[in-house]
Amino acid sequence: MSKQIPFVDYLVLGDKPHLVANECTGCGARFFDRRNACASCFGTLFKKVDIVTEGELRAFSIVTFAAPGVKVPFVSAIVDCGGTSVRCTLTNVEPSPEHVKLGMKVRLALVPVGADDEGTEAINYGFEPA
Amino acid sequence: MASDDIWILGIKMTKFGKHPDKDIVDLASEAAMAALADGGVTMKDIGILAAGNLMGGGGVGQQIQKQIGQTGIPVYNVSNACATGATALRTAIMAVKAGEVDMGLAVGVEKLAGAGLLGAGGKAKSDKKVYEPKGRYGAVGSVDGRIGTDSMPGVFAQVGMEYGHKYGGASFELFAKISEKNHAHSTLNPLAAYTKRMTLEEIMNDVMIAYPNTRSMCSANCDGAAAAVVVSGAKLKTLSLEQQRRAIKVKASVLTTDPWQEACQVLPDVNTLTKNAARIAYEQAGVGPNDLDLVELHDCFATAELVHYDNLGLCEEGGAADFFMSGASWRDGKTPVNVSGGLESKGHPIAATGIANIWEVCHHLRGEAGDRQIEGAKVGLAHVIGLGSACGIHILEKSGL
Numbered sequence: 001m002s003k004q005i006p007f008v009d010y011l012v013l014g015d016k017p018h019l020v021a022n023e024c025t026g027c028g029a030r031f032f033d034r035r036n037a038c039a040s041c042f043g044t045l046f047k048k049v050d051i052v053t054e055g056e057l058r059a060f061s062i063v064t065f066a067a068p069g070v071k072v073p074f075v076s077a078i079v080d081c082g083g084t085s086v087r088c089t090l091t092n093v094e095p096s097p098e099h100v101k102l103g104m105k106v107r108l109a110l111v112p113v114g115a116d117d118e119g120t121e122a123i124n125y126g127f128e129p130a
Numbered sequence: 131m132a133s134d135d136i137w138i139l140g141i142k143m144t145k146f147g148k149h150p151d152k153d154i155v156d157l158a159s160e161a162a163m164a165a166l167a168d169g170g171v172t173m174k175d176i177g178i179l180a181a182g183n184l185m186g187g188g189g190v191g192q193q194i195q196k197q198i199g200q201t202g203i204p205v206y207n208v209s210n211a212c213a214t215g216a217t218a219l220r221t222a223i224m225a226v227k228a229g230e231v232d233m234g235l236a237v238g239v240e241k242l243a244g245a246g247l248l249g250a251g252g253k254a255k256s257d258k259k260v261y262e263p264k265g266r267y268g269a270v271g272s273v274d275g276r277i278g279t280d281s282m283p284g285v286f287a288q289v290g291m292e293y294g295h296k297y298g299g300a301s302f303e304l305f306a307k308i309s310e311k312n313h314a315h316s317t318l319n320p321l322a323a324y325t326k327r328m329t330l331e332e333i334m335n336d337v338m339i340a341y342p343n344t345r346s347m348c349s350a351n352c353d354g355a356a357a358a359v360v361v362s363g364a365k366l367k368t369l370s371l372e373q374q375r376r377a378i379k380v381k382a383s384v385l386t387t388d389p390w391q392e393a394c395q396v397l398p399d400v401n402t403l404t405k406n407a408a409r410i411a412y413e414q415a416g417v418g419p420n421d422l423d424l425v426e427l428h429d430c431f432a433t434a435e436l437v438h439y440d441n442l443g444l445c446e447e448g449g450a451a452d453f454f455m456s457g458a459s460w461r462d463g464k465t466p467v468n469v470s471g472g473l474e475s476k477g478h479p480i481a482a483t484g485i486a487n488i489w490e491v492c493h494h495l496r497g498e499a500g501d502r503q504i505e506g507a508k509v510g511l512a513h514v515i516g517l518g519s520a521c522g523i524h525i526l527e528k529s530g531l
Contacts, residue, residue: 005261008277009268031395033266040390058295059397061287062341063279067247069272076279076340078288078397085393087278097302097341102295113271116261122270124277 007113007124008032017110018053019125021084022046030084053108054130055081060102062095075100079127091126105130135363136223137377138526139233140169143356143486146477147323148243152353154186158239159197161355161482165235166198169359170373173199176359177231180206182218182238182481185245194237203231211516212430214238215356215484216385220522222360223383232365238486239355240479248282248351278396283348283431284340285517288397290433291342293440299451300436302342306333309347309432309474311460316471318502323352323477347432349473356485375531378492381415381509382525388518398517400434404441407523411511412443415525419443422465422525423507424494426487428515429472439467442513442523466504469494484522487512495528 006013010020010032021030026043030051037044060077075090077100091109093099106127113122142164144157152160158181166172173195181191191205210217215238222234261270274280279288294300313328328346336344361369366377386407391399412418419442427442429435436450444465445453453459459467470476470490473483491510493499508528515521 005270007270008273009263029390029392033395059288059292061279061284061291061343062338063275063281063284064341065247065283065337065339066275066279066281070275072275074275074279076284076288078278078292078393083392085396087396089276089278102291111276113276116270117259120261122261 002115002119002121004121004123007122011125013123017108017125019051019086019108020048021051023049051084051086052082055079055086055106055127057100057102057104057106058085060090060100062097062100077127079106088125088127090128092128133362133364136226136380136383137361137363137366138358138380138488138492139171139361139366139373139377140165140167140359141357141489141492142168143321143482143489144354145321146352146354146479146486149241149353154183154190154239154241155193155197157241157353157355158190158194158237158357161239161357162194162198162235162237165357165359170370171233171359173201175233176201176203176235178204178206178222178225178234180208180218180221180234180236182208182214182236182484183240184209184211184214184480185240185242190239210520211518212428212480213385213484213514213516213520213522214481215486216514216522216524217484217520219358219360219485219488219524220383220385223380226360226362232362234360235357236360236485237355237357238481238484240481241353242351242479243353245351279340281340282517283343285398286431286434287340287343289400290431290436292397293437293450297448297451302334304451304454305342305347305432305436306330306344308435308454309333312429312468312472312474313346315461315469316475319471319476322471322475323350324475325471343431343433347474349430349478350475352477352479354477354479354482354486356482356489358485358488371531375529376496377529378495379527379529380524381417381527382411382523384411384414384523386410386521398519400515400519401437401441403519403521404438404513404515407521408442411523411525417509417525419465421509422511424466424469424491424504424510425513426468426470426490427513429468429474430478432474435467435472438513442511461502461504469502469504484514487514488524488526491526495526
């Protein structure tokens, strides 16, 4: 079987795929990227925390016009995962206002991106209707 | 007039639109010379030049000097996303306020006609042949489209939808109606890039860019420049009565950035910094939202205009949809908003925008706005926001003379 890698480093693959954040040990602010200091309280100590895999759709846009090479249409969304906001593209849903509703329940899903020249397959995350 | 007050002595914008025969230096020089003439002064009187430009490659201030007058004064080249023009103006204001100079010139210029989609980049997105984690998220490929959107129409669509989710009442039709208002207003503005009145149906059936923003609900990329001369109250007292009568008082000049909020890492928070800037500006000016005779706010997309009604305190918290539906922001309403046509029709040559909206307000306060004059206008507010983020707010008042 070919090797699989996460599309971004804050996605953990395996039996229970989930997202991880760097949480400030001082104030609890969460960041998906690395920070030199906490943007909220300037603390410099962080710990890894798992993000719940179910959430609620807080905002979206159905993008029909994008930079060359970006497949359209797609649904860009902001999902509230138990108090942590996550940016994502929705998957397994018709990209139309009739099918995408603010407040709808969604859950983390894996989206294969394809393999590189060495056969390594990148796996991305998205969210799908729960 | 108090000696430590700051005034706008002269101000002008070029026609916004396509200027294929002019480069950014030509456009900026045209605006700068017109602002100097409007204020009845020359480059000899100017002690500092602040020049704003985002996409041109830097150093535009010195290039402008070579066209309009090299006097050896300091130049500050500023770049602050869509708040670049307001930042240039504020730089000149701070220099005058600090007492280093008694007169300053601020210029903002951009050439964007035909620039296409902003934010997402014009280059084709392609992935490496062998995956290699890159950047602060360790991504092995381009995230645009795969993890949400990088495009401005999409980002600001989400901003409007988020407001709708929180407070209700924000539909595709409502956002389109905001655009209908601004396109209607633009018909009275000869300097706007587009002056065509559009029906609600035309707007809703226009090419969809990022739901719920159709093409006519997006700011128009175009070319343009604007410039302003600012002067201290002490210096203004020495000038002619006519100059004093036409001068516009800067009641508040504020620049903020976005303080940390839970979701700001995934969706830029354009609200908190605007609310903060508005609160500080109203305090500085000693006026409230009800005192404003007109407002030019940053309608980079129809979805953005809605949230800024709330952020600027023009309505009760959560009441932006009702505020708009009451007709309040139409030019004959309680608080006319974007009587210039706004960025959706006047156009949005990025670095020029933050001075051009101040020109619009000054034009009305001076009673010189012709067909689109808001009668009896005494106090107005101009707002811009640049993603990243920066927010500039200026409150302006007519001279009492």
